[in-house]
Amino acid sequence: MTAEISETGIGKPARRKEDFRFITGNGHYTDDINRPHQTHASFLRSPHAHARIRSIDISDAEKAEGVLAVFTGQDIARDELGGLICGWTVTSKDGEPMKVGPHPVLALDTVRYVGDHVAMVVAETREQAEAAAELIDVDYDALPAAVSLASCQNGDAPQVHPEAPRNTCFEWELGNKAETEAAFSKAARIVSLDLENNRLIPNAMEPRAAIGEFDKGTGDYTLWTTSQNPHVARLVLSAFVGVAPEHKLRVIAPDVGGGFGSKIFIYSEETACAWASAKVGRPIKWTGNRSEAFLSDAHGRDHLSKAELALDADGKMLGLRVKTVANLGAYLSTFSAAVPTYLYGTLLSGQYDLPAIHVEVDGVYTHTAPVDAYRGAGRPEATYLIERIAETAAREIGMDPAEFRRKNFVREFPHQTPVIMNYDIGNYEASLDAALEAIDYKGFPARRAEAESRGKLRGIGFSTYIEACGLAPSAAVGSLGAGVGLWESAEVRVNPTGNIDVLTGSHSHGQGHETTFAQLVSSRLGVPLDDVEIVHGDTDKVQFGMGTYGSRSGAVGMSAISRALDKIEAKAKKIAAHLMEAAVEDIVFENGTFTVQGTDKSMAWAELSLAAYTAHGFAGSDLEPGLKEGAFYDPTNFTFPAGCHICEVEIDPDTGVTKIANFVAVDDFGTIINPMIVEGQVHGGIAQGVGQALLEHGVYDPESGQLVTGSYMDYCMPRADDLPSFRLGFTTTECPSNPLGMKGCGEAGAIASPPAIINAVTDALNIREIAMPATPARVWAALQARQPRAAAE
Amino acid sequence: MYQFNYHRPKTLDEAVKALAGADDPKLLAGGQTLIPTLKQRLAMPSDLVDIGSLTDLRYIKAEGDALTIGAGTKHADVAASADVMTHNPALARLADNIGDPAVRHMGTLGGSIANNDPAADYPGACLGLDAKIHTTKRLIEADEFFTGMFETALEDDEIIKEVTFPHPEKAAYMKFANPASRYAMVGVFVSKGPWGIRVAVTGAGQDGVFRASEMEAALEKNWSPDAVANVKISPDGLNTDMHGSAEYRAHLITVMAKRAVEAAG
Numbered sequence A: 001m002t003a004e005i006s007e008t009g010i011g012k013p014a015r016r017k018e019d020f021r022f023i024t025g026n027g028h029y030t031d032d033i034n035r036p037h038q039t040h041a042s043f044l045r046s047p048h049a050h051a052r053i054r055s056i057d058i059s060d061a062e063k064a065e066g067v068l069a070v071f072t073g074q075d076i077a078r079d080e081l082g083g084l085i086c087g088w089t090v091t092s093k094d095g096e097p098m099k100v101g102p103h104p105v106l107a108l109d110t111v112r113y114v115g116d117h118v119a120m121v122v123a124e125t126r127e128q129a130e131a132a133a134e135l136i137d138v139d140y141d142a143l144p145a146a147v148s149l150a151s152c153q154n155g156d157a158p159q160v161h162p163e164a165p166r167n168t169c170f171e172w173e174l175g176n177k178a179e180t181e182a183a184f185s186k187a188a189r190i191v192s193l194d195l196e197n198n199r200l201i202p203n204a205m206e207p208r209a210a211i212g213e214f215d216k217g218t219g220d221y222t223l224w225t226t227s228q229n230p231h232v233a234r235l236v237l238s239a240f241v242g243v244a245p246e247h248k249l250r251v252i253a254p255d256v257g258g259g260f261g262s263k264i265f266i267y268s269e270e271t272a273c274a275w276a277s278a279k280v281g282r283p284i285k286w287t288g289n290r291s292e293a294f295l296s297d298a299h300g301r302d303h304l305s306k307a308e309l310a311l312d313a314d315g316k317m318l319g320l321r322v323k324t325v326a327n328l329g330a331y332l333s334t335f336s337a338a339v340p341t342y343l344y345g346t347l348l349s350g351q352y353d354l355p356a357i358h359v360e361v362d363g364v365y366t367h368t369a370p371v372d373a374y375r376g377a378g379r380p381e382a383t384y385l386i387e388r389i390a391e392t393a394a395r396e397i398g399m400d401p402a403e404f405r406r407k408n409f410v411r412e413f414p415h416q417t418p419v420i421m422n423y424d425i426g427n428y429e430a431s432l433d434a435a436l437e438a439i440d441y442k443g444f445p446a447r448r449a450e451a452e453s454r455g456k457l458r459g460i461g462f463s464t465y466i467e468a469c470g471l472a473p474s475a476a477v478g479s480l481g482a483g484v485g486l487w488e489s490a491e492v493r494v495n496p497t498g499n500i501d502v503l504t505g506s507h508s509h510g511q512g513h514e515t516t517f518a519q520l521v522s523s524r525l526g527v528p529l530d531d532v533e534i535v536h537g538d539t540d541k542v543q544f545g546m547g548t549y550g551s552r553s554g555a556v557g558m559s560a561i562s563r564a565l566d567k568i569e570a571k572a573k574k575i576a577a578h579l580m581e582a583a584v585e586d587i588v589f590e591n592g593t594f595t596v597q598g599t600d601k602s603m604a605w606a607e608l609s610l611a612a613y614t615a616h617g618f619a620g621s622d623l624e625p626g627l628k629e630g631a632f633y634d635p636t637n638f639t640f641p642a643g644c645h646i647c648e649v650e651i652d653p654d655t656g657v658t659k660i661a662n663f664v665a666v667d668d669f670g671t672i673i674n675p676m677i678v679e680g681q682v683h684g685g686i687a688q689g690v691g692q693a694l695l696e697h698g699v700y701d702p703e704s705g706q707l708v709t710g711s712y713m714d715y716c717m718p719r720a721d722d723l724p725s726f727r728l729g730f731t732t733t734e735c736p737s738n739p740l741g742m743k744g745c746g747e748a749g750a751i752a753s754p755p756a757i758i759n760a761v762t763d764a765l766n767i768r769e770i771a772m773p774a775t776p777a778r779v780w781a782a783l784q785a786r787q788p789r790a791a792a793e
Numbered sequence B: 001m002y003q004f005n006y007h008r009p010k011t012l013d014e015a016v017k018a019l020a021g022a023d024d025p026k027l028l029a030g031g032q033t034l035i036p037t038l039k040q041r042l043a044m045p046s047d048l049v050d051i052g053s054l055t056d057l058r059y060i061k062a063e064g065d066a067l068t069i070g071a072g073t074k075h076a077d078v079a080a081s082a083d084v085m086t087h088n089p090a091l092a093r094l095a096d097n098i099g100d101p102a103v104r105h106m107g108t109l110g111g112s113i114a115n116n117d118p119a120a121d122y123p124g125a126c127l128g129l130d131a132k133i134h135t136t137k138r139l140i141e142a143d144e145f146f147t148g149m150f151e152t153a154l155e156d157d158e159i160i161k162e163v164t165f166p167h168p169e170k171a172a173y174m175k176f177a178n179p180a181s182r183y184a185m186v187g188v189f190v191s192k193g194p195w196g197i198r199v200a201v202t203g204a205g206q207d208g209v210f211r212a213s214e215m216e217a218a219l220e221k222n223w224s225p226d227a228v229a230n231v232k233i234s235p236d237g238l239n240t241d242m243h244g245s246a247e248y249r250a251h252l253i254t255v256m257a258k259r260a261v262e263a264a265g
């Protein structure tokens, strides 16, 4: 291997190839793209959480300067377009499929959340479109709204959809109920905890945007959009919404500035831009502003849960019983039904040998923005629940929380949990021990005493988490209700000069695929990193792909590339064998050179690539010219990243301010391609976890349903000075189910960290529970309500 | 943004004329409050009179026993001024803690106090330092200037020219920042000077900045952190929102006042 390549091989911290264009302002985001004769759209949004639309008068808007067209839900209905869909069907415990209220692209007769889409104005400029939208006269009959998650299932609560009585979309369950009841009946101790998992608003740096364009000559549509999965967008827009047939619709997701889940989904705005571009006969651009992002990007989390853990007299876990109400918002978003069910209930066993689990989840509608996957999607909610109750149980039985976990860890693999998942491999004790060492657990009492001498309350909290990613075996998800398979595709195209284009169905929107994917190809083929181009995000270039979410791009996307590389290597060896007149079995491929074993005959990679395309020497063989191979890789199991996060906080009792004094994360992600990028993913994930635990909260006014946190004045995004310097470590068990041994690292930080932080806060305050985010005001209030320490003990 | 006429006067007199000649004009200084308001389509002035680049409003003078600061002076200018640091370091630190660097390099003293956001910092300094606000029409005492949330004694066609801050003997400002906006959730400015003792509280009150007279009385008797530590503030009239109850804000006033007296020495 040349020196250059050995610096960028697998496991090396190669610099991110894509960063040059991003940090020099040369990225190409959707809003950077301008099409000839482009027009601009603005959406009129509902000011009410719930209202009937009596009438919409668009006449003044149509006459306004620069306006080309004004569309309402009636126009879309006249074209017989379908509504937006949820691609996962969850079945209730009584066997009934979930109850789905229609989700029109533009509202028909009812609006169901503040920000719901009422009309679309297309004008020469964005300002003209915005000005004209204000001239639309909507006669609303404002109705009471079901806003509160706690009361939306009450008999007297306002109804979001007539299809779903008591606002209940599904009542789902998982696990072994009878065994769980039996475990509880013989328990020496039952620990219970009521938990809230706070609503979050994703806040990708780049707001959503779209350009729809229609070619009158060919009848082809092109949609540029901020998507994590352009092929899925095309599939939904053609097969379900009916904007255009699949082969007549090209979806391009160019550079995308962060998604965190919120750009998986297919929204009204891009649908309307694509559809209306044919009506107007000119390209239509829409770029959301930050206020629109707050109102109408799908939100995350938002659960209320009751958890109960049964223990025997020695502190061994016997059973877990969970009842959760999960907010779905006003409409089902693209994957929303899967998040609080199959991505949540299946993870409730945590790292523990828990023989009996029973979980019930009610998915409910409220008059709020749709809720769907957000970094971690279901697994943060599960981890929060199991890690909060584990810590609480340890405290209540007077056992050290680390030892309590150790006592209950799964130690033999594969391990079948009572909630579907089959853990393939792991070593939970290794990451726990490494984390205890890194944080100097033994020194904690001294640090606490020292803090006390300064009038500060210091606490420590654990989270030994597991998550399931690498989404996912198609057969498995299909049997659970998914409308799609979750494999990934790759195509490796070797060019005649020896450099390589790799087409992948994974999409990069911050993850660094252009670097890590290239590292794999470069080290496998022995070519420099810069000779590998990663192509993604365009349905005309890449045949099909399932996109990036669920920490799947490494484990699934790169596995597909690896399979395609196997085929490339096999064909290249055949060519080498033919040209060097040797048997294929005698060809050795190493460091970019093909040699005939036991001879001095060799061919360099570039030589062979050229020969593959000139094909001059192929006569008399069955070789086809060219060197291009594709693969579809379908995983055989989920992957199971796991690890241990430990957080130490210090609280100022005078103000309630919590400072993170120490944060250690030790993760097992299996094989690591680029440690620098992985650390960046963990840092970002923990930052979002700190946000959820201490800062961020999407709040609606419980009466009016107005979004209280509609801007950064009230929605608290983490800033650099809210975060400590994280200390990271890695332990490794290689994933047995994919060729690279990778597990996935994109979401672990956000999944693992919130319970570690809240466990530390409750430890510092010596209380059982505090709601997230543990803001200074809440911490102070908890201190006021707390029994004096002496009395509590 | 709605359409408006844009004026860029070269002198203060021209600015006054431009204001007088328009229907429903607004002054534009650093634009840190007004531009977001316009972008959100929450204001529809007929004319914008941009005084942001008027150099004759941007100065800091140390004369006699006071600092006089032009209304167009940026927060960053005040934070970095050697004169302010020498005579009134509490004021420099206050300016240095407003918003972020971009805001501090655009936002102005005049814009801040004219806007009188109940969570803004400068109103605390003006009231806490017995400042004199000079306008194109008159002199207004700080005690008379701030008349309620987003309300001041300014008339529509009146422009703030400069603010005079007499030098304090001792002064400090302690801000408890709102975690989200980083504006003041509670900011307490304490001072001792020719005017006696002042304790001004910003961020907490429903009507904007106010003086905590019980604390002033306690400090008259005994200038020490302990003197204010025992003064409980009533939550009546204080804000309650998702970031904190009136009780919490009342408590924070006491904590911040104590810390301010400590810092003032």
Ligand SMILES: Cc1cc2nc3c(=O)[nH]c(=O)nc-3n(C[C@H](O)[C@H](O)[C@H](O)COP(=O)(O)OP(=O)(O)OC[C@H]3O[C@@H](n4cnc5c(N)ncnc54)[C@H](O)[C@@H]3O)c2cc1C
Binding pocket: B026, B027, B028, B029, B030, B031, B032, B033, B034, B035, B071, B072, B097, B098, B099, B100, B103, B106, B107, B108, B109, B110, B111, B112, B114, B115, B117, B119, B120, B121, B122, B154, B158, B159, B160, B161, B181, B182, B183, B184
């Ligand atoms: C992200 C962000 C964070 C911020 N954080 C803080 C903070 O922590 N603390 C804080 O105190 N402030 C904060 N601010 C507000 C900031 O200090 C603004 O600069 C200030 O409120 C307005 O000043 P301006 O010069 O930008 O005024 P503009 O926005 O231009 O004008 C504001 C108002 O004042 C009027 N006006 C301006 N100049 C004059 C004058 N000379 N005479 C009469 N009327 C005038 C205008 O007509 C307008 O009504 C923040 C702002 C932003 C955007």
